[in-house]
Amino acid sequence: MGTTGATGSAGGEDGGYDYDLVVIGGGPTGENLADRAHAGGLSVALVEAELVGGECSYWACMPSKALLRPGAALTGARRVAGSREAVTGALDAAAVLARRDAFASHWHDDGQVRWLASAGIDLVRGHGRLDGERRVTVDTPGGGRRTLTARHAVAVCTGTRAALPDLPGLAGARVWTSREATSAKSVPRRLAVVGGGVVAVETATAWRALGSEVTLLVRGGRLLERTEEFAGQLVSDGLRAAGVDVRLGASVTAVRREPDGTVLLDLADGTRLPADEALFATGRRPATADLGLESVGLEPGSWIDTDDTGRATAVPGGWLYAAGDVNHRALLTHQGKYQGRVFGAAIADRAAGRPLDLAPWGRSVATADHAAVPQVVFADPEVAAVGRTLREAEDAGLRVRAVDYELGDVSGAALHADDYRGRARAVVDLDREVLVGVTFVGPDVAELLHSATVAVVGEVPLDRLWHAVPAYPTVSEVWLRLLETYRG
Known part of the structure; x- marks a missing residue:
């Protein structure tokens, strides 16, 4: 045309x-x-x-979130007494993949x-x-x-x-990149995921919910290094609770695919990890x-x-x-x-x-794009953040204070899910008394993010935010608790 x-x-x-x-x-x-x-x-x-x-429609945003949503819905039902007892089965993998295909327009x-x-x-x-x-x-x-x-x-x-590392054997091992991870036609029994960023975390979450035995190999000492440190820790805890084998400080030194289709990953500690598929989520170029x-x-x-x-x-x-x-x-x-x-x-x-x-x-x-970028990591728990982390704000020379609040202590969160676990952080510019960064971690916090984005982009003074009254009982009540904590 x-x-x-x-x-x-x-x-x-x-x-x-x-x-x-x-x-x-x-x-x-x-x-x-x-x-x-x-x-x-x-x-x-x-x-x-x-x-x-482009990428988003067929190999990234849409298919990945279509893969993640059924698992999140099932987990959400299991978090509430009454609905928990009604859930008797696992995800229907064929139905999940068919729904994914529809959201990717069947790649047309x-x-x-x-x-x-x-x-x-x-x-x-x-x-x-x-x-x-x-x-x-x-x-x-x-x-x-x-x-x-x-x-x-x-x-x-x-x-x-996708950016792939220069590793012995990698070129011939037919490993997954993010494209294969979101368009695969069947559920691998064993999946190795190399990386600790958003793609690695979301892929591990999605395929574990679909039944894969997932091993997450993270070269560094934490997940999601560009977020607040507690976000990576809570996501790591969530992955482990779901049955993902999270290995920090794990470096891959070589890869090869055997004639029977098995992928073998050699690790720096001398061990070898076999898998049916291996995703390398190691950055973008x-x-x-x-x-x-x-x-x-x-x-x-x-x-x-x-x-x-x-x-x-x-x-x-x-x-x-x-x-x-x-x-x-x-x-x-x-x-x-x-x-x-x-x-x-x-x-x-x-x-x-x-x-x-x-x-x-x-x-x-x-x-x-400078200091007010919003992002959601669709893991379990979700991470929703906008603006600067505490460290980024300090590195930028701002005089700031981090205000933290446990999301599970908010009435709306306690009603939303039994034993709700999560955390919120607001990074306050003390000289101007405006927010320069906000992070929420917890089940279903993604929909809290735009309120934080408006506050950061609009540089809304905290004295005005006091008059933005959160409806009760909703998870958004955390906004009031953060302001109360800041005021002492």
Whole structure:
């Protein structure tokens, strides 16, 4: 598919297609950027080599949460007397995987393609590469090549790929990355998970609930190193209670797959771990190795640094933009979509000669990526956090105080689940008396996060938060308890 937009002009194979904006990468970030720029009056071509909708729709957010939700629902029922007695069986793995497949649209992007057409955005299928200033060459599925020229801007929204360590035997061991972990068609009897971050924790949680014997190999001394320390500890306790073998300080030195399909992982302590599948959740790298960055003076395979309007800071002329994971500001889908909306508006404003809106309600400058990024880890217990941790705030030179409260002592939490265990922390900037970070850990705390995000982004004074009365009896009553603890 590759029709022309309202103001786009179609040319031949040598002349290419002319648009106001060419977007490389059709995931959520690219879609939002293209949509916002088109709404601002620009003709837009979106180039996608795989499925429109990107990693989030087919191999990350949607399928992973679809795998996690049934286990969380079952565990939630077992936490309350009365419903606990009604639960007599385990998860139906086939039903869970079928539901996952539906949320991943069975790995077809027809719906996303229809949306692009309805929005007036042209889709060009194929692998796009930069080819100098405002030029993108696209190797199409049929073996041809098109050249797209952009009147105003090119936006790179290609995201990231799994980063694998350089280990003996790994290349031939057919290990899982996050893609295989979220799209597997059957439940492995034994699953080894290498890593201690969000992907590792969520995968271990999901497949353990589906019946796998899961071993989590963590090279460091704790899980979720970018969160408050107590968050990693509570998640580790939860995984162990669910039957996951959590091994801290465990380094893999070699991997191989046997003829019978067994994966063998050699560990630094001299032991060997057999598994049916092994997931390596060991980080992400920018998907820019084959993007033609060298044609615009950038290093292939590198992150693309940008300013708060999305412009690539190392490329002269202000025509190249980068949004989402590829700019390394915040590797989260919702932040990529946020950048897409903001940067798309900035591109449209500049193309029309409009000044960028810098007012508090401005739409053309991204600020949330600096110190107000929200994230949920869908483990058991959940971790929901926004802004800075205590250590990050101190490292930034702020004079801060951490205010902690046990979530199980909140009436709403005690009603929500028997023996509710969790913790909340608010990091207070003592000079301004505003919150710069909030973390909740406990069952079903994800829905508490947006209230914390509003408080942090809005820099709401604590004296005003006193008048935001939490409904009783809900888990949100923790807000009152945190303020009371702060006041002493």
